[in-house]
Amino acid sequence: DTGVSQNPRHKITKRGQNVTFRCDPISEHNRLYWYRQTLGQGPEFLTYFQNEAQLEKSRLLSDRFSAERPKGSFSTLEIQRTEQGDSAMYLCASSLVLAGNNEQFFGPGTRLTVL
């Protein structure tokens, strides 16, 4: 078990370009979450999946953002037509549904810089 991994760790892009991030959760975890963390702030929830189903989306997730988890394992987060305001750390977390176990395990994040 290597924990939650995210790729790439850093991404620099120009405004208007599309970017895609990948998250690989802990292998047996069936829930996967995406958060966004801007400088000086705590993580803000974007969306989460249970297996392949996307069950909740924040209003922060504009129509330029799309997330998928096609086989219930890894997930991708795509941002289309990036804007400078999208610059942030994008965190992925995973958890396992167990009675009384509510811990989310976080990955190292992907830091996005939009020029």
Add this chain to the structure above:
Amino acid sequence: AQTVTQSQPEMSVQEAETVTLSCTYDTSESDYYLFWYKQPPSRQMILVIRQEAYKQQNATENRFSVNFQKAAKSFSLKISDSQLGDAAMYFCAYRVNPTSGTYKYIFGTGTRLKVLA
């Protein structure tokens, strides 16, 4: 709407001393969970301690303990015998019981803890 407030942007503690980080939250729910996460510089967040709201006993994990005051909606973290490795951002987080249909965490803005040698 649920909110989490951490009013101390930065705290300092001398090595081997004790420090308390504050957290307050607002919710109309009665069943929920509270967490403290640690985020070292350029490293991923890890769970420090967890408290279930239905439990009256304060959670303890080695040098870390909480003071959970449900009526006051307060959830402070006490770090005893502070070590240099405790230096990090600390986030307080809230999660409502999943029977409400959501599993998201709501985080505070964090407290940066500096440990002085």
